[in-house]
Amino acid sequence: MRIILSAAISADGYLDSYGGDRLILSSPEDWRAIYALRAECDAILVGAETLRQDNPSLVIRNPKLRKKRLAEGRSADIMKVTVSGSGDLDPALKFFTEGQGEKVIFTTGMLSGELGEVATIVSRPELTANVILMALQKMGVKTLMVEGGSRVLSMFLAERVWDEFRLGVAPVFVADERAARLVLDGDYPPMKLVKTERLGQTAVLHFENRTQYRIDCVQISRAMHNASMATPVNERYRVGAVIVAGDKIFDGYTGENDPLNHAEEEAIAKALAAGVDLKGATMYSTIEPCSMRRSKPVSCAQLIIEHGFGRVVFALSEPDNFARCKSEQLLSEAGIEVIELPEFADEVFALNRHIVGK
Numbered sequence: 001m002r003i004i005l006s007a008a009i010s011a012d013g014y015l016d017s018y019g020g021d022r023l024i025l026s027s028p029e030d031w032r033a034i035y036a037l038r039a040e041c042d043a044i045l046v047g048a049e050t051l052r053q054d055n056p057s058l059v060i061r062n063p064k065l066r067k068k069r070l071a072e073g074r075s076a077d078i079m080k081v082t083v084s085g086s087g088d089l090d091p092a093l094k095f096f097t098e099g100q101g102e103k104v105i106f107t108t109g110m111l112s113g114e115l116g117e118v119a120t121i122v123s124r125p126e127l128t129a130n131v132i133l134m135a136l137q138k139m140g141v142k143t144l145m146v147e148g149g150s151r152v153l154s155m156f157l158a159e160r161v162w163d164e165f166r167l168g169v170a171p172v173f174v175a176d177e178r179a180a181r182l183v184l185d186g187d188y189p190p191m192k193l194v195k196t197e198r199l200g201q202t203a204v205l206h207f208e209n210r211t212q213y214r215i216d217c218v219q220i221s222r223a224m225h226n227a228s229m230a231t232p233v234n235e236r237y238r239v240g241a242v243i244v245a246g247d248k249i250f251d252g253y254t255g256e257n258d259p260l261n262h263a264e265e266e267a268i269a270k271a272l273a274a275g276v277d278l279k280g281a282t283m284y285s286t287i288e289p290c291s292m293r294r295s296k297p298v299s300c301a302q303l304i305i306e307h308g309f310g311r312v313v314f315a316l317s318e319p320d321n322f323a324r325c326k327s328e329q330l331l332s333e334a335g336i337e338v339i340e341l342p343e344f345a346d347e348v349f350a351l352n353r354h355i356v357g358k
Helices: 028-039 048-054 063-071 114-118 129-138 150-159 212-228 263-273 300-306 327-333 342-351
Strands: 002-009 043-047 079-083 103-107 120-123 143-146 164-169 192-199 202-208 240-245 248-253 282-287 311-316 337-340
Touching: 002 028, 002 150, 028 063, 028 164, 028 192, 028 202, 043 048, 043 150, 048 079, 079 129, 103 129, 129 150, 129 342, 143 150, 212 240, 212 248, 212 263, 212 282, 212 311, 212 342, 240 263, 248 263, 263 282, 263 300, 282 342, 300 327, 311 342, 327 337
Parallel strands: 002 143, 002 164, 043 079, 043 143, 079 103, 103 120, 282 311, 311 337
Antiparallel strands: 164 202, 192 202, 240 248, 240 282
């Protein structure tokens, strides 16, 4: 999923003034660019406090943008998403009453009554950026725009789950410590500035997230897509793999070219056929690579070691349905960095209900 953060601040770092009417920080030219970017997305997410204070409609009103979305086979309006721990939201807000797109509320409680009639309620014991993203991905969201406020932006920035950050800076000062700042206190990694532009009186800074964690999440998501193409068979898991070797990427999934082939060896075979040296490469797999197998003499873990991979990233340790896997230990002992991303485990289980659901 592509995740775009968007915000506008004063020159001294505030999202708004304190009290009174909303402080408009974006120039008309900047707003036009924001509306066009929204129209490229599948969903937009804002915090509940933003809804209460600003009552935005978040509807695409430009007829050309709506026509373009319809021509692409999408709904004219994007999905609208908010996060509210308390569920204290007025169903008469424009967020719920305007636009034809689906409305979604993430909450830690159980909401009912009028809100349940105007929105889809998603309840989770804990609300994190990763929890929200996993749920939205299952709803078919491929591009998400996150517009804040402070709490929501801080959550995504701190968890490092974003790809692009579009930050508009207005030539005004708020100079009031009671006003909302861009982010809350926390631990945030450095960002990479990739472009600047002037839109009217707004300076727009474009940042990219180049942290390894975000890169790993993107490639595991790609591996999940590969796994979805594997045919469910009772004797094997549906596994997807991705190899990143320098600027080369190779995909594979279980049984892609041979019913006996595992996803990892499918991807390795493609890389070798292309003449790529796999020394130091990263193997991404939805399930921990096998350490033993009945169908062939060489396991995926052995192949990874023999070809000199530098890293292995997987979403789920192999369940004990067929064998007791020891790949993590074998790979680590061979000097290969092993990373597990358990936040993707539920998706792996969903792809393999034909085995783990029994």
